[in-house]
Amino acid sequence: MAERYSSFTPGGTRWFLQRVTAAFLVIVLAFHFFLLHFVNHAYEVSFLGTQARMQNVGYLLTMVLFLITATFHGVNGVYNALVNQGLEGTQKKAVLAVLVVVSVGLVAQGTYVALTMNGMI
Known part of the structure; x- marks a missing residue:
């Protein structure tokens, strides 16, 4: 049996x-x-509806936390999968640096869009 x-x-x-x-x-x-998908069907979702939902502070915070959490979860999973495949040394550090930069960029852009939809920016 293979070792885990x-x-x-x-x-x-x-x-x-x-x-x-x-x-x-x-x-x-x-x-x-x-x-x-159930309260508002996909064909009913519009730009103005999204702006209206983003006016609710609870919804805005939930979506920003969703973005941060999903980014961390995905990047952490990809990084650990690569480490499990044998990534090490300088390549490991380089991949980690690229993933961190891309993650920060994604979270910054997503937060900017959310705040813009809210009207704060």
């Missing part, structure tokens, strides 16, 4: 955050699908 290998240290911070973000994403994704 993971770059996550069981009980470590990254391991814990991966589980917490997964649980949060399941809840917020269910909320998202319910709101935008």
Whole structure:
């Protein structure tokens, strides 16, 4: 039988955050699908409707947290998958740096769009 290998240290911070973000994403994704596919059908979603939803501070904060959490969860998962495949040394540091820069850019752009839709910018 093959031995199980993971770059996550069981009980470590990254391991814990991966589980917490997964649980949060399941809840917020269910909320998202319910709101935008059952309460408002996809063909009813419009720019003005999005602006109206973003006026609600709770909705705005939820969507920004959704963005941050999904970005962290995805990037952390990709990084650890690459480490599990044998990424090490300088390549590991370079990949981590690129992923961090791209993540910060994604979160900054998404937050900017959310704040613009809210009318704060």
